[in-house]
Structures are given as structure tokens and as C-alpha cells.
Amino acid sequence: MKILSAAQIRALDQATIQAEGITSVELMERAAAAFTEWLLEKLAAHPQREVHVFCGPGNNGGDGLAAARLLHLAGQAVRVWLLPAARHSADFTANHQRLPSEVPCIELDAYQLPELSSSAVLVDALFGTGLNRPLTGVAAAVVHYLNNSSAPVVAVDMPSGLLTDAPQPKSSPVVCAHYTISFELPKLAFLLPQNADYVGQWELVSIGLNTTVIHKTPVDNYYTDLKLLTNRLPARQRFAHKGTYGHALLLGGSYGKIGAAVLAAQACLHSGVGLLTLAVPAVGYTVAQTAVPEAMALPDVGQDYIGELPNLKGYSVVAIGPGLGQQPDTLRVLEQLLRTCPAPLVLDADALNLLGSNRHLLALLPPDTILTPHPKEFERLTQPAHDDYHRLELLRAFCARHRCYVVLKGAYTCIGTPTGTLYFNSTGNPGMATGGSGDVLTGVVAALCAQGLAPLDAALLAVYAHGRAGDLGAQQIGQMGLTAGIIAAHLGPALEELTTPPTF
Template sequence: MKIFPTQSIKELDAYTIENEPIASIDLMERASLALAKAIAERWDAETPFTVFAGPGNNGGDALAVSRLLAKKGYKVSVYLFNTKGELSPDCETNKERLADVENVDFHEVTSQFVPPVLTDDHVVIDGLFGSGLNKPLSGGFAAVVKYINASPARIVAIDVPSGLMGEENTFNIRANIVRADVTLSLQLPKLAFLFAENQEFVGEWELLDIGLSEDAIEETDTDYFLLEGEDMQYLLKTRNKFAHKGDFGRALLIAGAQGMAGASILAAKACLRSGVGLLTVHVPYCNNMIVQTSVPEAMTEMDPSDTCFACPTDTDEYQAVGIGPGLGKSEETEAAVLEQIDACQTPMVVDADALNVLAGHRNYISRLPKGSILTPHPKELERLVGKCQDSYERLTKARELARTAGVYIVLKGAYSVIITPQGKCYFNTTGNPGMATGGSGDVLTGVVLALLSQGYAPQDAACLATYVHGLAGDIARKKQGMMGMTAGDIVNCLPLAWRMMEE
């Protein structure tokens, strides 16, 4: 699914109006019917609604929804803010249509606003401003937003919470943004919905199909996408009946210092559970028996060091190399990681402590083999690109790093995003907060490594691995619950996740 900047969404609206063809007021009615239906499915007719409508088309949507709810028997109070005496044409039309409807207590605010009483029984419909907003709210509208937020009422935002901009909110005034419980987004999500710091404003979000032109959506370019199961299934390669282990690649995993063998075990098990033909784990002597006992399907290669990764190894016979989980931060390991990068011609999956080494030697990022994938969490990324004020800036800097270094980045989080050297961003939709546990990232490293070794293109490997990793986490959540989940549960659920993809 594509995610468009707000300017492109305006163009999609205009294209639909011109080419369907459909009058803009009728497109608004179609959107409002979808909105009213979604609201009525959540709350019964005994629920009192208070609607706050602005002077633009978002306000027009709110007025149309008020009319449709009132016709369904809901009691609706409406406050239309028209302080400049200037409504958009479609908002004006819906104001006129509302005048003839019963069950509506209508107020047009032209100067002084007397706030209504809002209780915890009320639902507020926020239709003040939509996604076209390009500056922070101020003055009277900011005061209205603060009043809504201070009330005990539940809040439903139309398309986007008023005050929230569709993409960047770095310099927004957070106190002047509606804190919605539910956001009913028209046709497509907004990029801002996918950033952690905006969750308190967006709440739960639901997409409503309003029939924008599918041709226009298909033909309009964007750099942002949501990963969907159907797309991921399309990427999955089928296996030949006469296939053998040599057809599915050889992977090398360099992981685990003394006291951190678990990281290498989790990554190794995940790799083996994701279809790799052969796996070798490079370990210090102290971890050799632990890994061989815990993961008998993997081979081990012992480092000369008793306790850490201290000596780079030959990678020519492998299709992909994973490095970083549980490596530690010793000087010996730091030097070995840098030497390994210089000596390696095979695509690498770089995670955890290997990323921390790169943070101290940033010039080595561009020396990584072509097709390499970095898998940082936000703090690890900031060590590579510098401090970021928010998720939008973090994404911007990650895109620049991917472009200049020619690497792929999996930026981990609630909506993990895969970033290509061309600047394309693919946001993952699977996974849950139960995966916020030690070792979850090591599991992802193993899955990415397995797919790279099997010959998947780096972008496909990163997208498919991230999606299935989250899917396994969702399966584990159903079995264990979020509180009781461990990274090992994610590994154990990988086979079922892959089977679901195959079917």
C-alpha cells in the first residue's frame, strides 16, 4: 500500500473528481457515508455526539457526518467555527443541508465561543482541520483543542487529528494537537501515523475506502509504502521437488562473546528456521560447546580467542555473513570487525555491537560489501547519524545514510522501516509490543541472514524477513500473551509463520 504526502492526496482527490467524474460535494458525501458507518459501528444511538467543525473541507465532512448520524437517530450537537465569515463551498453546502435535519443542536461560532459541557458519556468528532494544515494551530483554535483534550469525552478525528501535520511535526506545538482515541483516515494512511511520538494524538487508526481513483493511486509515485501480506507472499520463492541443501545457500554468523552465547544461539536458530541450507557460527572457544549443544543443526568455527571475536575469517565460500549479536565491545573485537569488513566481499547483515563499532568508525560504512543490510534500533542509528529530535528527522537521516553509503537499513520499531539506497521506505505492519524483549533483534538478524544466503535480493530479504519476524511475534502473542513472550518464543513460531506465508 502506498503512503502519499498530503500534497499528493490533494492531487488524487482532484484527479478522482475530474476523471470519475464526480462532483466534489458528492465525493465528500461518499467519504461522510463511510465515516458515519464506521462511527455507528462503534457507538449506539444512545451516545451523545458533539461535533467541532472547521471552515474548510474537513469541517464539511464533519457537518455531513452530523447530518447522517442525526438521520440514524443519534443526538448531535454541532459547533461550526466560522470566525472569518468564509467557509469552503462544500462546507457551506453541508451547512445548508444540516439546517433541515432534526436531532441536531447547531451553533455557528463567529466570535465568542461558549464551550459545551462534555462528559465521559460524550463522543467528540474532531473536524476542525484536516491533513492540509502546514503550520501549528494558535489563538482561538488552539484554545478549542486544549478544551477538547481536557475533557473526559472520547475523541474521533476525521482523517487526521486537528493540528497534526501529515508528515513532519518536528516544530509543531504538541499542546495544540487533538489527542484522538480513534482516527478515521480517508483512503490512505498519513506518514505521521507511523511515528512513535504521534501515537498519543492518533490513537487507534482505521482506513476507510472512499473510492479515490485506483488508476491515479497506481500511477502516482511515492517513496513510502506499507508492507502487506499479499505483497510478501509474492516475494516468497517456491522450492523445487529435487532441491537439496546446497541450493539454499551457506551462511556465516559471527556472534557471541563470553557471557553472551544466547545472542548467537537465537540468531542461529532463527536462521535455520528460515530456510538456509547450511549455517556456520563463528564463536570464541568458550561458547563452542554451548552453541553445538543448543543448535546441533549448525556447524561451528572457533575463533583463536577464548572469550571474544578477535580474528577475521575467510568468507569466500558463503553467500552472506551476519555479524554483531552479542559480540561485546572489547578492543580486540573492534579491530576484528573492521578487518572483517575490509576483507569481506559477501553481503553482510550488520547488527548490535558491530553497529556500535561502525559508530566509532563511520568511514567503514561505505566499505561494506554491496547489498549489505544494517539493522539498528533507534539509539544505534543515532550513534551512526547523530542525535535526532523525532522520528521524522531520524527517518530523514537514515535515508541519507542509506543513499550515501549504498546500504539497506532496517530501522527497528513498532513500524520497522526498510530503507533502500534509492530512498524508498517500506513500513512493516506485523509485530506487537511483546516483541520489545532482549534477543528479538538477534532473531531478526538470523532471518535476514537466511534469506540473503538463499539468493533473495537485499530489499526483498529485508522486507520479507521483517514481515515474517513480526508475524511470528504475533503468533507468539496469541500463544503466550505479550507479558510472557521471549525472543525464543518468536523463533519457535517462525515455522508456522513461514507456513502461513506459503499457504
């Protein structure tokens, strides 16, 4: 699914109007109808709740006015509050004129804002995506008023005051919505941690925007969904054997952190790898043999940490990092691996921390290496980010410079590519914020690389399946009870959902 800029969204609206021979008011009616349907479904259990719609002077206000009319026609108690303005958009005016006289419509006064019950529902239709500067005056006062209310706030398309695809000015007032109902495609702003308190829970509703135009619109940001992943994971072959699906080498673990390597190994095995060799320090040998009997355990010469690089011949992929530690001998192993590894590489955890402390080694990264940092680990590889948008710029630059793929972990894990295209993941839940979850992801990436998938496909599928496995686990035991081991156990069903069956 493509992520369009604010300018591209406006162009898409116009292209849909032209292609379908409709008016902008008719397209606005579609948006209002889709929003109203969503809201009425939420209100079905509480039909007595009054809805207060706060409308700005532009097209977002026109959406709000149209929604107010539709809510009224559906029998819902509704009241409209208008932001004072010298000028209004044509579509706002058209919908203002269509508003039934029975619907109270009152102009807002910054000094006499209405007192509203906590049982009311507040609809933010002030500005949407049409804003390019901070709010001031009455508009700012209304935003502060909405944010201080104890009633739930639902934003139409975009919380007012929030910029669609640029950093937010400091101290700029923004509506803190509980829900944001957007149209057709996600906005980049929805996917960034710094905007979480503004966006709340966001959902998409379709308004029939022209699919041909969407297909032709060039973008460098995508939201990963099932459609995007179609045909990337082939079905298992009837006459396949363990050699068909590759042999992965996983180097990890140190004294007190053998569990990280075990979790990565279990995830690798649950993700379809044919063979797995788990290289651990001697202290972890018994643990590895016991906890992961399906893997071949390869004890290192070092007692408490890995200090020697195994023979790399015959491996389809090499992954290093979970629980690795940062000993000087381990650093030498990593450098030797970067210089000599003939197979695809996956780097995580302490392997990334070692790189961050020894940045000269970044020049040794083989092309198409996959790195899986969380934001702090990525910061050690680059520099502190001013904001989430700056972090994305750093991500693009890093991937281009080192010709690598970076899986930047988070609520909407972002995959950076050498071409500059970014992919934001759509699966997962807060219960996955638990120790070992990242180690599990490393195992999935390694397994898919071992099976011969291209690095981009391996990263996309691994991140999606990892999140989906977390969702499946949470469905059974709840988010609070989710552990890394449970995520690993659900990887098989998650990947099965992505498998492409033979065509008929």
C-alpha cells in the same frame, strides 16, 4: 501501499472526481459514510452514547457535518459544534444546509465551552489535512478542551493541528485522538514515534479513490503490505536439498551474551536456511551445540570473545553482531571482514556499535550490505536527529552515501534503500519490545539472503515476517508474555503466509 503527501492527496481527490464524473460533495459523502460505518460499529454495544461532532470551516468540517447527518439518520444521538469563522468551504456549506433541523448545531465560544459527559464520544472534524500553520484563538482553545476531556476522541482523517508530512512546530496545539480514521492510504505522520500521542490507534477506510491515479503517482515512501510482497518469496522446490537454500555464517556472542547469538541462529534456522555455521567464542561452544543442534558450531580461538575471522569460503551470507562485544580484537575481525568478505553482509548490534566508534570503517562497507540498527545505534553511525523527519533524511543520505540497506527498527520499522525509497512495515506489536527480538530479526535477514533473495526483498520479507511472527505469538500468549524465543518459533508460519505458490 503508497504513502502520499498532503498535496498529492488533494490531487488524488480531484483526479477521482474528474475520472468518475462526480462532485466533490459526492466524494465527501463517501468519506462520511465510511467513517460513520466505522463509528456505528464501535457504538453498537453502547447505542445510548451521545456523539458530539466538532466541525471546522473547511472540508474536514464538511466531513463532520455529513457524518453527523448519517449518524442521525441511523438513530444515533448526535450534536454538532461549529468553530466560528468568517468563511466556509463550499462543501462545508452544502453539508451544513443538508443537516436535519433536528440535529442541534451550536457555534463554539472559547469562553463557554460545553460540559460533556465522559460517556460521550467526541469527533474531531476541525481541520484534517488542510492545516499548514499552528492553531490559535478559539481553535486552540477547543483543541485543549478536547484533550482535557475524559471522553474518547475520534479524529476524522487526521488529528487537527497535526501536520501531514512535516515536523510539528513546538508548542503547537494538536488534538490527542484515541482513534484516527483515515481515508484510503496512510499518512507519513501516522508512522513516526513523535506523533503517537496525537494519532492514537489509526485505521484506514476505503472511499474508492482512483486506483489508476494512485498507481501513477510517484512516491518515495511505502507502507509494506501483502500486496507489495507478492511474488518475492518463492515456494520450496520438491527436489531441493540443504544446499539449495544456502549456507549462512553467523558470528556473535561473548561472555555473558551467548544467548543473543543463539536466538539469531534459531531464527535463521526457522527461516528456511539450508545450512548454518555459528561462530562463537570458546566459552559459548557447549551452549551452541546444545541450544542449536541443527547448526554447526565453530569455536573461536578466543575464550570470551571472537578474535579471529574464520575462512569465508563457501558461505552464501555472513551476519555479525548479536552479543558480539566490542573488544579490540573483535574490531580487527570486523575490519578484516569488511575488507575481504565475498558474500553478502548483515551487520547488527555490536558490529554497528564498533562501526559507530570507528566511523572510518564505514568507507569499507560493501555495496548492498544490510544494517539493522535501532534508533540509538543509527545515531552513533550518523548524528542525533532533531526530530523523526530529520532522522528519515539522515537515513536516506546514509543509504545513498554507502549504497547500503538500513533496517531502522521500531514500531513501524523503516527500511532505507540506496535509491532513497523508504518502506515502513505494517506488522508487529508492542510485545516485541523485548530483549533478543532484534537478534531474531538478524537471523531472518541472514536466512533470506542465504537463499539468494535480493537485499531489498530479503529486508522487506524479513521485517514483515518478523513482525507477523510476533503477532502470531501474541495471539497465543498475549503481548505481555511475548519473548524473542516465541517470536523465532513462529517464523515458519509467518513466512509460509508470504510464500508464492506455483501458478496454475
